[in-house]
Amino acid sequence: MVMTVPESQQGKAIESWQGQVEELRGLVSERAMTGETLLLNMGPHHPSTHGVLRLLLELDGEEIITCLPDVGFLHTGIEKTIESKQYEKGVALTDRVDYLAPMNNNTVFVMAIEKMLALDVPERAQVIRVICLELTRIQSHLVWLGTHALDMGAMSAFLYCFRERELILDMFEMLSGQRMMGSYIRPGGLWRDLPDEFLPALQHFVDIFPRRVDDYEALLVNNPIWRDRTEGIGVVEPEEALALGMTGPTLRASGVNWDIRKAEPYLTYPRYDFNVPLGEHGDVYDRFWVRMQEFRESIKIIKQAMKNIPGGPVRSQNRKYVPPPRAELGRSMEAVIHHFKLWTEGFSAPDEEVYVAIEGPRGEVGCYLHGTGGTKPRRVHLKTPSFMHISALGKMSQGHMIADLVGIIGSVDIVLGDSDR
Numbered sequence: 202m203v204m205t206v207p208e209s210q211q212g213k214a215i216e217s218w219q220g221q222v223e224e225l226r227g228l229v230s231e232r233a234m235t236g237e238t239l240l241l242n243m244g245p246h247h248p249s250t251h252g253v254l255r256l257l258l259e260l261d262g263e264e265i266i267t268c269l270p271d272v273g274f275l276h277t278g279i280e281k282t283i284e285s286k287q288y289e290k291g292v293a294l295t296d297r298v299d300y301l302a303p304m305n306n307n308t309v310f311v312m313a314i315e316k317m318l319a320l321d322v323p324e325r326a327q328v329i330r331v332i333c334l335e336l337t338r339i340q341s342h343l344v345w346l347g348t349h350a351l352d353m354g355a356m357s358a359f360l361y362c363f364r365e366r367e368l369i370l371d372m373f374e375m376l377s378g379q380r381m382m383g384s385y386i387r388p389g390g391l392w393r394d395l396p397d398e399f400l401p402a403l404q405h406f407v408d409i410f411p412r413r414v415d416d417y418e419a420l421l422v423n424n425p426i427w428r429d430r431t432e433g434i435g436v437v438e439p440e441e442a443l444a445l446g447m448t449g450p451t452l453r454a455s456g457v458n459w460d461i462r463k464a465e466p467y468l469t470y471p472r473y474d475f476n477v478p479l480g481e482h483g484d485v486y487d488r489f490w491v492r493m494q495e496f497r498e499s500i501k502i503i504k505q506a507m508k509n510i511p512g513g514p515v516r517s518q519n520r521k522y523v524p525p526p527r528a529e530l531g532r533s534m535e536a537v538i539h540h541f542k543l544w545t546e547g548f549s550a551p552d553e554e555v556y557v558a559i560e561g562p563r564g565e566v567g568c569y570l571h572g573t574g575g576t577k578p579r580r581v582h583l584k585t586p587s588f589m590h591i592s593a594l595g596k597m598s599q600g601h602m603i604a605d606l607v608g609i610i611g612s613v614d615i616v617l618g619d620s621d622r
Contacts, residue, residue, distance in 0.1 A: 241258045258603065280622055292387060313557045320389050321389070326515040333386070335499040339500075353427070377392060389516050414497060437455050446592075454487040
């Protein structure tokens with residue numbers, strides 16, 4: 202049976218198509234308007250897009266002429282939701298922004314609160330925060346390396362990376378009771394002190410992990426297929442990287458020496474001796490190489506921090522903003538009342554603006570916080586690296602084959618929750 206489309210519907214379809222073409226005019230080449238080149242949707246559910254990312258590609262055969270990213274499919278409204286919460290209750294939401302670096306999001310939000318309140322953080326808590334942030338960097342890079350290699354056909358690296366990541370998630374569970382979204386970093390310090398089993402588990406990890414990094418490199422560094430698919434692909438010059446707003450390993454792979462841990466130190470980072478790996482060519486291979494070296498530098502930082510963990514409390518004694526220790530609740534009615542008031546009413550923060558930035562696994566993670574004088578913020582805005590890196594995909598992929606796009610996307614290490622917050 203032959204189905205015919207009524208002329209009225211045909212007319213509507215043509216008008217819709219013409220409208221879409223007009224919207225694209227100026228974004229794609231004129232050849233796309235005449236059908237000489239092909240417009241192709243990649244995503245939003247293509248496995249190599251690392252989340253619900255849509256790329257509108259203009260192709261001449263297999264060559265990419267134009268790549269237009271389209272984001273927003275994972276929008277959560279987390280920033281606006283935090284604005285409806287008391288300050289401490291907003292911490293749990295920050296875990297969900299970049300689900301591979303929850304402690305970084307905890308830390309930058311909490312540091313903004315501490316800056317606004319001039320709230321002290323005990324030295325022991327600062328050192329433990331550094332350890333947690335570097336473990337977070339390692340486990341995030343492990344997910345990146347495993348999935349990046351898998352996208353390009355190297356399955357063994359994926360299995361090995363997730364084997365090591367399990368050890369880190371086990372340690373996070375020891376600290377917070379959760380493997381990923383633990384909300385362990387709190388205003389004024391930490392949720393609780395290190396459990397007895399944590400440091401032995403951490404020592405075991407730092408002992409074995411350097412050899413495991415050697416194994417990853419043995420699989421990939423001298424692999425001719427890996428080198429052919431990464432060297433000279435997706436090159437970004439230093440000036441272009443800065444103009445595009447790149448940060449983190451993606452920026453440093455282009456040779457720009459900018460690491461907030463060194464340039465604008467926070468917590469106890471000034472005490473530690475570590476290097477900032479830099480690339481020379483700004484291609485997919487250099488972005489891989491920089492992150493591989495960061496594995497080793499993070500282990501160096503953790504080892505130094507482990508040797509110098511001071512004693513003392515892990516949370517501020519300022520009872521105006523910090524609840525009393527749990528042990529006091531069974532002995533003091535005043536402590537129970539204080540705890541109840543903080544968790545029902547919250548604490549007030551001044552009507553001021555602050556901004557804090559730290560170095561995350563993907564790049565600069567910043568928090569703009571504007572208080573109201575009350576218990577809830579007027580505005581919370583998180584500056585995250587993935588949005589800028591997604592916007593750079595068009596420049597990085599132009600002139601390459603469509604098969605190269607998989608490697609380019611993986612090399613910038615995007616997380617869509619990080620972009621669509």
